[in-house]
Amino acid sequence: GPRLTRFVTTRTTPYHINGQTYPLDDHSNVPPTILAKLDRNLHLNPSHPISILRSIIESHFSTFTPVTPSSPILTVTQNFDDLGFTPDHPGRALSDSYYLNKNHVLRTHTSAHEIETYQKGLNQWLLTADVYRRDEIDSSHYPVFHQMEGASVWPSSELYKLPQMNAELASKLAECPLIIEDTSSISPENPYQKSHDPEHAAQITQHLKHSLNSLIFRLFGPIATKDGEPLRIRWIDAYFPFTSPSFEVEVWWDGDWLELLGSGVMQQPLLNRAGVPDKSGWAFGLGLERLCMVLFSIPDIRLFWTEDPRFISQFTPGQITPFKPYSKYPPVTRDVSFWIPDASKKGVTQWHENDYCEIVRDVAGDLVETVQLIDEFTHPKTGRRSKTYRLTYRSMDRNLLNDEISGLQSEVERRTISEMGIEIR
Ligand code: FA5
Ligand code: MG
Incomplete structure (x- = not known):
């Protein structure tokens, strides 16, 4: 089964959200800091970079219908089973996802x-929402971020139009200073689906690639090609349970490949389940934060959540403008070394770094900037494992006091001792 680490919340009363009650059980692991994010709706504020980027992508795909789902609370069936996630898929683990209880995530x-969305009868749509994942802590990871899902499907009677549409898209792309490095290939590991005519599957795949290359050029072209260099985009094989073939797309930015999105040809059983067995097509899922950080020069992912008016006042609806950092307050760091619990003993939970980060975040909220593993070793005689973490605290909008950080740090230590069974060295 999945790796189910049990994160012990200090919570004792059921969750009450939007008039609904969610009883606690041994899956409940949503802390108050996360609950507080459920109604921020950054993607609906027209002056927020997330929403600005959303509207620019929506205007690029002008024939697609914009969709905003109402609640981030879904059943485990909706989030995982309906999409073909196997029972042991790691994404389901308590260490990676936030559960209200065993049925709701x-x-x-x-x-x-x-x-x-397919059930509503939409064929071309763009859906934007906040998503939640337990994760590490650094300047590009935050437990809440935003994704945009885009899809294009056609009834079988319209697939004959694809070659013409592809030819038009290809001729527009040919005019762009663009290098596409397509390392993907159709293979037994990443096949066209058996129920698809390979001709049609190839046309859908090509339409997917052309459509996303043209979006990425629209977003990055103006800044990336300023000094005469072409923009580089890379396609690589990927795996998702609900698409085949599947791809990830990266863009060359600042001397490195930056992962932008996952995509692929929709698995036909999913479209059948949605009541549209006669349709086929593609979908993608794009992370908005990382894209915004590059396009708006936003240096830290926590800034998206700040309520400091010096952030939001810098942006204009509909425009990509560079962010001017208003000040960077000094960091305060603390190192802590401890023995992790021995999971081979009965009743002892497997150590997981996400659980540690979760407690740090629960205590320090957005004051924690990074949690870095800086040393680890196994004691040669006892076999016990030691880890040393460096916690960096920094506020986005004020100076931190030493005493304040010492208080947070001892609370982190107290809780990791009592909830995770670590032993400070
Ligand atoms: C998915 O979430 C798939 N649902 C995407 C998809 C949609 C595939 C439709 C096929 C068809 P993945 O976990 O790789 O895939 O996330 C997609 C994108 O979200 C990533 O490429 C990245 O841009 C962004 N992302 C993922 N994790 C984080 C994170 N912790 N912080 C910020 N952005 C993230
Ligand atoms: Mg990925």
Whole structure:
């Protein structure tokens, strides 16, 4: 089965959200810091970079219908089972996802809304929402981020139009200073589906690639090609349970490949389940934060959540403008070394770094900037494992006091001792 680490919340009363009650059970692991994010709706504020980027992508795909789902609380069936996630898929683990209880999860990806959107009869749509994942802590990871899901499907009677549409898209792309490095290939590991005519599957795949290359050029072209260099985009094989073939797309940015999105040809059983067995097509899921950080020069992912007016006042609806950092307050660091619990003993939970980060975040909220593993070793005689973490605290909008950080740090230590069974060295 999945790796189910039990994160012990200090919570004792059921969750009450929007008039609904969710009884606690041994899966409940949503802390108050996360609950507080459920109604921020950054993607609906027209002056927020997330929403600005959303509207620019929506205007690029002008024939697609914009969709906003209402609640981030989904059943485990909607978020995982309906999409073909196997019972032991790691995404289901308590260490990676937020559960209200064993039946309800905070959506981990916008793909969870694919079926209901096809059920509405939409063929071309763009759905934007907040998604929740337990993760490490650094300047590009935050437990809440935003995804945009886009899809294009056609009834079988319209597939004959694809070659013409592809030819038009290809001729527009040919005019762009663009290098596409397509390392993907159709193979037994990443096949066209048996129920698809390979001709049609190839046309759908090509339409997917052309459509996303043209979006990425629209977003990055103006900044990336400023000094005469072409924009580089890379396609690589991927795996998702609900698409085949599947691809990830990266863009060359600042001397490195940056992962932008996952995509592929929709698995036909999913479209059948959505009541549209006669349709076929493609979908993608794009992370908005990382894209915004590059396009708006936003240096830290926590800034998206700040309520400091010096952030939001810098942006204009509909425009990509560079962010001017208003000040960077000094960091305060603390190192802590401890023995992790021995999971071979009965009743002892497997150590997981996400559980540690979760407690740090629960205590320090957005004051924690990074949690870095800086040393680890196994004691040669006892076999016990030691880890040393460096916790960096920094506020986005004020100076931190030493005493304040010492208080947070001892609370982190107290809780990790009592809830995770670590032993400070
Ligand atoms: C998915 O979530 C799939 N649902 C995407 C998909 C949709 C595939 C439709 C096929 C068809 P993945 O976990 O790789 O895939 O996330 C998609 C994108 O979200 C990533 O490429 C990245 O841009 C962004 N993302 C993922 N994790 C994080 C994170 N912790 N912080 C910020 N962005 C993230
Ligand atoms: Mg990925």
